[in-house]
Amino acid sequence: MASMLLYQRIAQQLAEDIRQGVYQPGERVPSVRKMSAQLGVSHATVLQAYANLEDRGLIRARPQSGYYVRQTPTLTAATPAIARVERPTLVTRGSIIQQVLTEARREDVFALGAAVPHVDYLPVRTLHQHLAKVTRFESARAFSYMFSPGYEPLRRQVAIRMRDAGVAVDPASVVITHGCVEALQMSLRVLTEPGDLIAVESPTYYGLLQLADLLGLKVIEIPSDPINGISLEALQLAANQWPIKALVLTSRLSNPLGSTIPPERQKQLLRLAGDFDIRVVEDDIYGELMFEQGKSKSLKAFDREGRVIYCSSFSKTLSPGVRVGWIIPGPYQAQIERLQTFTTHSACSTTQMAVASYLENGGYDRHLRFIRQEYRKNLAAYQLGVQRYFPEGTQISRPKGGFILWVSLPVRANTKDMHARALQQGVSIAPGIIFSNTEQFNHCIRINCGIAWNRDSEHALMTLGVLAHQLCQEFAGAA
Numbered sequence: 001m002a003s004m005l006l007y008q009r010i011a012q013q014l015a016e017d018i019r020q021g022v023y024q025p026g027e028r029v030p031s032v033r034k035m036s037a038q039l040g041v042s043h044a045t046v047l048q049a050y051a052n053l054e055d056r057g058l059i060r061a062r063p064q065s066g067y068y069v070r071q072t073p074t075l076t077a078a079t080p081a082i083a084r085v086e087r088p089t090l091v092t093r094g095s096i097i098q099q100v101l102t103e104a105r106r107e108d109v110f111a112l113g114a115a116v117p118h119v120d121y122l123p124v125r126t127l128h129q130h131l132a133k134v135t136r137f138e139s140a141r142a143f144s145y146m147f148s149p150g151y152e153p154l155r156r157q158v159a160i161r162m163r164d165a166g167v168a169v170d171p172a173s174v175v176i177t178h179g180c181v182e183a184l185q186m187s188l189r190v191l192t193e194p195g196d197l198i199a200v201e202s203p204t205y206y207g208l209l210q211l212a213d214l215l216g217l218k219v220i221e222i223p224s225d226p227i228n229g230i231s232l233e234a235l236q237l238a239a240n241q242w243p244i245k246a247l248v249l250t251s252r253l254s255n256p257l258g259s260t261i262p263p264e265r266q267k268q269l270l271r272l273a274g275d276f277d278i279r280v281v282e283d284d285i286y287g288e289l290m291f292e293q294g295k296s297k298s299l300k301a302f303d304r305e306g307r308v309i310y311c312s313s314f315s316k317t318l319s320p321g322v323r324v325g326w327i328i329p330g331p332y333q334a335q336i337e338r339l340q341t342f343t344t345h346s347a348c349s350t351t352q353m354a355v356a357s358y359l360e361n362g363g364y365d366r367h368l369r370f371i372r373q374e375y376r377k378n379l380a381a382y383q384l385g386v387q388r389y390f391p392e393g394t395q396i397s398r399p400k401g402g403f404i405l406w407v408s409l410p411v412r413a414n415t416k417d418m419h420a421r422a423l424q425q426g427v428s429i430a431p432g433i434i435f436s437n438t439e440q441f442n443h444c445i446r447i448n449c450g451i452a453w454n455r456d457s458e459h460a461l462m463t464l465g466v467l468a469h470q471l472c473q474e475f476a477g478a479a
Contacts, residue, residue, distance in 0.1 A: 007048035011056075014049065016447060017071055018058055025071045029059060032067075055369065056292060057376050075380075077387045077396040080257070080408040083202040083223040083440050085234050090129035091213035097206050097434045100416075103423055110451075110460040113419075115255060115316075115404050115427035117450035121371050122319050126362050127354060134353040146349035148340040149178025149333075150326075154356035158326050161359070164294075165287055167303030167310065167328070175327045175336055178347045179320075180285045180338075183311035183327035185211055187281045188246065190335045191309075192217055196245040199238060201230050203406070203435035203444070205283070207257045208248055219437055220244065225403060226397045226406065232268055239276040246279045251299040253286035256406045256435055258399025260290070266299050273307055273334040284312045285325075288368055290401035291376050306330040314355060316402070317368060322351040348379055374452070375403040379434045381453035382461065389465025391472045403450035408432075409468055413475035418445065418467050425467075427460045 002154030004012065014029065023029050030038065035046045050067055053059045058354055059067045099130045105114075134142045149155065151467045154173040162169050178181040184207070192198060194216030200208050202221030212219050220238050230249055238244065261269065273280050282299045300310040309332060313325025324347050329336040340346060358364065383396050386407055408416065415431040422429055432444030445464075451457050 003126045007045050007052065010035070010039065010041070010046065010049035011052040014053060015056065016055060016057055023069045025069050027070060028065075029067050044229060049371075050081065054373060057380070064067055068082070070302060075383050075387060075396070077383075077394060077397075079226045079286055079398055079443065080406055082225050082231065083436075083438075085223060085238060086221065086438050086440075088197050088218045088220040089437055090216075090218055090436055091209050093206070093209050093434060093437055094213040096416075097210055100419065100431060100434050103419075103428070106423070106428070109423060109426050109428040110146040110456065111428050112448050112451070112457075112460060112464070113430040113446070115430075115446070115448055115450070116320055117316065117371070118452065120452065121374060123358070123362065124319070126356060126367075127319060127322070130357040130362060131350065131354040135350060136356055137244060138353060142322055142350045142353055144349060146176075146346040146352055148175060148337040148346050149350040150174075150346045151349070153317050153360070154324075154352050155326075157356055157359040162328070163287075165284065166297030169328055173328055173330075173333065175333065175340065176347050176352055177311075177313070177325040177327050177340070178344050179315055180283060180313035180325040181211075181313050181342065183313070183325050183399075184208070184248065184281060184283060185215075186327065186336050186339050187309045187311060187329070187332075188212075188215055188248070189215065189339060190329075190332045191246045191279050191281070197242055199235065199244045199247045201249050201254055201257075202438070203256055203432065203441045205250070205432040206430075209434075209437060221436060221438060222247075225257055226252065226257045226259050228265060229257075230269070232265060232272055235269070236272055239272070239278065244276065244278050246281060248281040248283065249299075250283045250286070252284055252290060252296055253399055253402040255286065256397075256404055256430070257401060257403060258322060258397045258406065260400050263297065263302070268300050269299070270302055270305075270307065274305060278307075280308045282308050282310050284310060285316055286402040287365055288297075288311065288317055289372060289375060289403070291372055292400070295447070296400075300328065304331075309396050317371070318355065318358070318364075322355060323347060324351055324355050370376045372401065375449065377403070378403060378449040378451070378453050379405065382449045382457075385453075385458060385461045386447070386465075389462050394468070395479040403448065405447045405449055407445050407447060408441075409445075409472060411472050411475045412443045413471040414442045415445045415471070416442065418464070418471050421467050421470075422464060425463050427463050429464065 395408040397406040432441035
């Protein structure tokens with residue numbers, strides 16, 4: 001407590017009072033003026049403390065009324081079970097993934113499948129202003145080629161933001177990319193050759209399976225815990241048996257589980273990677289959406305050997321359409337820049353310049369604070385909705401940030417059927433079959449909670465609940 005700032009100590013004490021029942025759910029906490037007088041601190045300090053408690057989901061503001069303890073219905077559903085290790089294989093899911101993604105892009109469906117935030121959570125108007133500014137006042141550069149490593153002012157802004165991830169990096173060591181997928185693809189291209197073996201989390205982001213397929217790589221899936229992330233024990237077991245060239249993972253808010261690797265296990269992971277000379281590609285695309293900022297660092301923050309290539313983008317925070325990401329390639333920078341120069345050159349000049357302008361002047365931290373609060377509320381509402389409408393025994397993930405949920409049905413029914421039926425009723429989901437090269441997650445689905453909880457989203461979830469009940473009953477009847 002001694003090392004905390006004053007507002008943090010105030011927030012911590014009030015949080016403890018809430019946990020001990022001094023203030024009950026729905027009750028009003030002391031007003032800013034009263035708390036200020038009681039503690040002999042400024043109104044601004046109390047407001048900072050209350051903002052901290054809002055970020056943590058403990059209180060909420062009511063206009064013209066004050067701050068109240070949040071009502072928190074109990075989430076009792078279990079978390080999904082951990083997977084098992086299976087032998088390395090070439091990817092065989094490419095065509096299924098492509099089919100599901102094509103079907104889910106229909107404009108006439110309620111999009112609970114794609115991990116894309118609703119436009120209401122994107123700073124569209126402000127981005128438009130910055131796009132207009134750079135195209136009007138810097139048109140010569142905005143409409144010209146941009147070459148690797150990218151727009152220097154943007155690289156400088158990224159370097160500043162990386163401090164929040166625990167990474168001190170020089171702007172010259174940042175390469176701007178055409179989204180995070182290009183960063184991941186280039187990382188794998190400089191680290192591997194066709195036929196090499198890479199390790200991924202299980203379940204994993206389906207885009208990695210697509211990349212592995214395109215690059216001719218074999219994949220071994222390492223079981224991941226829905227809370228603490230990848231199993232180091234399983235990784236060591238796999239590394240003892242097979243020559244793993246690279247490990248691709250998300251240490252903060254993995255997709256689709258939402259797990260976050262604790263700091264000590266991050267350090268253990270890096271020691272293990274060093275023992276087996278495994279290079280690590282970190283996808284930190286959801287890192288800035290951790291609900292409690294400052295309590296977690298990226299894996300790259302603990303890297304002392306240049307073993308980790310760090311990848312991220314603004315797709316989940318600013319806009320998926322601007323296609324601006326970045327990579328910190330360490331000792332592979334020259335190879336990455338050469339590869340990018342002769343493929344995409346760099347990301348779009350106009351959007352690089354607009355994003356740089358926005359980061360300099362657009363209130364990005366304020367925007368992040370807003371969407372973290374909204375996603376926290378959405379996740380809680382969707383979790384309770386699944387618990388209410390889905391069959392008893394359904395398991396639900398507990399992410400500490402972001403906007404995606406992983407849901408596991410109580411029986412081994414195939415949710416690819418559920419996906420097809422949901423589309424017929426105007427709702428899209430991401431079935432578990434696309435998140436693994438094995439059959440272990442065919443009874444799971446991923447749900448996008450980057451859409452406000454309202455009558456329409458509740459109706460969509462009720463529809464999925466009815467389909468889940470039908471699927472489970474049919475499975476039980478067939479068995």
